[in-house]
Amino acid sequence: MEMTEAKLNEALERHADGRGVVPTDIVERLRREGPWDGRRWDVLQVVGDDGARLAYLAGGLSAAEVATCVELWSTSALTVDQIRAVVGAGGYDPDPFGVIAAEGLLAQVLAGDGGRPGHIGDELAGAWISDQLAASSDEEVRSWAVANAR
Numbered sequence: 001m002e003m004t005e006a007k008l009n010e011a012l013e014r015h016a017d018g019r020g021v022v023p024t025d026i027v028e029r030l031r032r033e034g035p036w037d038g039r040r041w042d043v044l045q046v047v048g049d050d051g052a053r054l055a056y057l058a059g060g061l062s063a064a065e066v067a068t069c070v071e072l073w074s075t076s077a078l079t080v081d082q083i084r085a086v087v088g089a090g091g092y093d094p095d096p097f098g099v100i101a102a103e104g105l106l107a108q109v110l111a112g113d114g115g116r117p118g119h120i121g122d123e124l125a126g127a128w129i130s131d132q133l134a135a136s137s138d139e140e141v142r143s144w145a146v147a148n149a150r
Helices: 005-015 026-033 039-047 051-058 063-074 080-088 095-102 106-110 125-133 138-148
Strands: none
Touching (some): 005 039, 039 051, 039 080, 051 063, 080 106, 080 125, 095 106, 095 125, 095 138
16 A cells, blocks of 8 residues: 555554654554555655654654655655665755765765765764755755765
8 A cells, every 4th residue: 555645644643642752663563554655655664764763854753743754755856775875874854965866976975984874074974964065055065066975
């Protein structure tokens, strides 16, 4: 069954507690209710595979926060594998990464040694890019990526 925006919202609200907070194992709970398919489900599995990661990416665990997070990533131009790479590197805003991926430089700007996520300064590369480039123009992001690809 395809996970539409409405079905995602309904499922999150159904599992939320009295304060509207979804459990950290929401993906496992929904998996047991499935089978689900579609991009939203694929994205939810990536962003929600770990409760702490989900809270970080969504800015909390309210049903509304989680739904907004899933929609943000689902409507991005990134593939599910690219989303996995970005969030694995600490990225929390898809905007600059779509530009970087379109340039074919996503792996290079996220890469570290030995296949681990890279760092920029003391910060994970994805987090640094989200912090510094989310509000930048596409051209600014493109220029930074070209200059900093490894």
